[in-house]
Amino acid sequence: MEATGSLPRTDIMKLFSACSRPLNVCAPMVRYSKLPFRELVRRYNCDIVYTPMILADVFASSNYARECEFSTNWLDDPVVIQFAASNGVDLANAAELAAPYVSGIDINCGCPQKWAIHEKIGSHLMSDPETVRDMIRTTKARVDVPCSIKIRIHKDLRETEEFVKRALSVGVDFITVHGRTKKQKSSEPINLDGIKLVKETSTVPVIANGDVFTKEDADELVKATGVNGTMSARGILENPALYAGHTVTPWECIETYVDLALSYGTNAFIFHHHLMYMMENVMSNAERRTFNSLTSIPSILEYLEDNYDLDISKRRRSSVLA
Secondary structure (H helix, E strand, C coil), rough: CCCCCCCCCCCCCHHHHHCCCEEEEECCCCCCCCHHHHHHHHHCCCEEEEEEEHHHHHHHHHHHHHHHHHHCCCCCEEEEEEEEECCHHHHHHHHHHHHHHHCCEEECCCCHHHHHHHCCCCHHHHHHHHHHHHHHHHHCCCCCCCEEEEECCCCCCHHHHHHHHHHHHHCCEEECCCCCCCCCCCCCCCCCHHHHHHHCCCCCCCCCCCCCCCHHHHHHHHHHHHCCCCECCHHHHHCCCHHHHHCCHHHHHHHHHHHHHHHHHHHCCHHHHHHHHHHCCCCCCCHHHHHHHHCCHHHHHHHHHHCCCCCHHHHHHHHHHH
C-alpha cells in the first residue's frame, strides 16, 4: 500500500442514503481495476470503485504482496477492497491492515474459477453460508468500516434467500448480487427474479451485477429489480464512460487513461489490454490485429500517435496551463 497512516474516506452507507439515484459501481476485476483505472471511471460518474480480488491470507502475511496488490491515494475514494478468504481469521487480519485506507471490505463469494473453488474461496462459499457468516462477524468485530459480500444466486432461489438471511443476521452492511449461478456462462442472461428476491429479502442496500453495458442497461436493471445501484464489469472495461451515458468509449477517455497509466507506472501488459478493450469497437479487424501484436509501451504509444494523433505531451502541457 503506497499510502501511510490513514486516509479520510467517504462513508458508503451515508452515500447510499443520501444519493437520490441508484449508485454506479465499478466491479472488482482481476488485474484490471487497479488505481489508474479506478481514477479514470470516477471521472465518468462512477460512485464506488472496487479493487481487484486480493487473497486475504497472502495480503495479511506479506508486505510485498500488500505493496503489489493495493495502491491508493487521496483521490481513490470511495474504494472498496475485495478479499477472497476461506475463514474469518484470514479475512479479519487482512481487513484490519486495509481498513485505514478504504471505505469498505468486501468478501468475494462469486469467483467461479476452478482454482478458487479448490481453495474453498470465491463461489465455493455459496455452498457454505456458515463460513461466510463467521467471516462477516469476525471482521466486523475488528474493523469499523462497512463489510459487504458479493454473491451469486443458486439454482434453487430458496437457498439464495436463506444465504442472504444468514448474512443479515450478523450485520452485513450491503450486498452485491451477480444474477447468475456459479456454473452459468456470461453469455446466458441474468436472472432478474433472483436479483429481485435478494433485494426483497434484504434489509440493507443491494447492488445488482450482470449485463450492464450501457447506462440504459443500468436503468432497466434498477427498474426491474428495485436495487440501490448497479455494478458493471465487462461493460465498463470496454467503455469506462458508460455511466456518463456514452455508448462507446470517447477518445478523450482513452487519452486520459494513457496519461493516468503512464503517470502511475502501469505495466505494459495491463496498459495494452485496457486499450485493447477500450478500442475494440473503433478499430477494423486489420487494425486490431496490428495493435494486439504490440508488446511494449513505446510501440503502443507510437501506434496511437501515428494512427490516432495521440499527443500526451501536449495534453499534459494543457493540463498544467489550465
